[in-house]
Amino acid sequence: MQASDLHATPPARFIGSEIYRHSSYGAWHPLRVPRVSTVMDLARSMGWLPPAQFITSPRAKTAALMGYHTPTYLAALQAAEAAQNVTDEVRAKHNLGTPSNPVFKEMFRRPATAAGASLLAGELLRHGGVIYSPAGGTHHGLPDRANGFCYLNDPVLAIQSLRRSGAQRIAYVDIDAHHPDGVEHAFAGDEDTLQISVHEQNRWPRTGVLTDAGVGQVYNLPVPAGLNDTEMALIRDELILPLVADFRPDAIVLQCGADAVTEDPQSRLTLSNNAHWAIVAALRTLSPRYLVLGGGGYNPWSVGRLWAGVWATLNGHDIPDVLPQAAQGILGALTWAGPFRQHHPQAHWITTLRDTPREGVISDAVRTGVQSLATRRARWV
Structure with a gap:
């Protein structure tokens, strides 16, 4: 389907839920911090999220999750939530009740809500448009196992x-600091799914090396x-955008993990949030259907600011140099306590959304990697 075949598209829509406001993986886990609720609150405080653009996420039904996940695993996940415990057998088979994928109160309902948003987004984009679901992006989930904080794989379900x-031809772009091993597992041999991932080398799960290439794209x-x-x-201008443009996708799914910024504790990358917003904006024009998901992000201030800015970018809102007092109050109320220490925010984490750009020299490793993949693209085109 071409853009000319689609109806006039509605304004961007935001899918969210209150389940994320008080849900936590546990007091010691990286996902103990609020994220989606902060984005919702910031967007509303700025006047960027009127009721007409907000959709309350449904919770995916078990049958809908079987598009990727096995019945045995889904039953084990729901049983673990009900019992708040797992057996040694379930832990070994399904990777539940581990330090990365702990037992917690909403361990099925929370990811099933994010999955419900991704499933709904695919339906709502039938006639084109833009949808933002910051709770999505759980790109590590495997059919029969939890993996890397991800109990379900909502990007796979969205595609x-x-x-x-x-939407036959779908481009999946992932700028999280971690490689999307679960998504690649699902679509590596699919010629109609273009997969592009930019991630930190030697970072868990230590997959996605430069020489990896599936049968597909x-x-x-x-x-x-x-x-x-x-x-x-x-990377954006010489690799991501040319690849997507040449692919001519019917839909783009962008996983916009916020863990590649300097302040995030789960990577050693040093981007500012401007880098993410520039990719969000640039991809929008390349397909009639656009779904933007969240992903990683473990500093509550940096992830909230980055993802709120994604929503502003999708809607063309100006981001002020200094936030109004209501927005500063939301950021100022955040806390980030860990098992060993309390983290304190920098002043600009409270007063601004936009980081100071973090520019620098282009390393030989980055330039060589881009050129290598660009050469592959040239052979493909």
């Missing part, structure tokens, strides 16, 4: 839903620690 709704770019905005601009 399946988009395809059922008429898989482009992995592992980047060294210290990746800066200038390097990401090169």
Whole structure:
């Protein structure tokens, strides 16, 4: 389906839920911090999220999750939530009740809500448009196992839903600091799914090396620690955008994990949030259907600010140099306590959304990696 075949598209829509406001993986886990609720509150405080653009996420039904996940695993996940415990057998088989994937109160309902948003997004984009679901992006989930904080794989379910709704060729772009091993597992041999991942090299799950390529269109770019905005601009302009444009997708799914910024504790990359927003804006024009998901992000201030800015970018809102007092109050009320210490915010984490750009020299490793993948693209085109 071409853009000319689609109806006039509605304004961007935001899918969220109150389940994320008080849900936590546990007091010691990286996902103990509020994220989606902060984005919702910031967007509303800025006047960017009127009721007409907000959709309350449904919770995916078990049958809908079987598009990717096995019945045995889904039953084990729901049983673990009900019992708040797992057996040694279930832990070994399904990777539940581990330090990365702990038992917690909403361990099925929370990811099933994010999955419900992705499934609904595919349906709502049948006639084109833009949808933002910051709770999505759980790109590590495997059919029969939890993996890397991800109990379900909502990007896979989103791509399946988009395809059922008429989008045949789908570009999946992932700028999280971690490689999307679960998504690649699902679509590595699919010629109609373009996969592009920019992630930190030697970072868990330590997959997605430069030489990896599935039968389909898989482009992995592992980047060294210290990746800066200038390097990401090169990657954007010389790799991501040409690949997507040449692919001519019916839909784009962007996983916009916020863990590649300097302040995040789960990577050694040094981007500012400007790098993410520039990619969000640039991809929007390349397909009639656009779904933007969240992903990683473990500093409550940096992830809330980055993802609120994504929503502003999708709607063309100006981001002020200094936030109004209501928005500052939301950021000022955040806390980040860990098992060993209390983290304190920097002043600009409270007063601004936009980071100071973090530009720098383009490393030989980044330039060589981009050129290598660009050469593959040239052979493909």
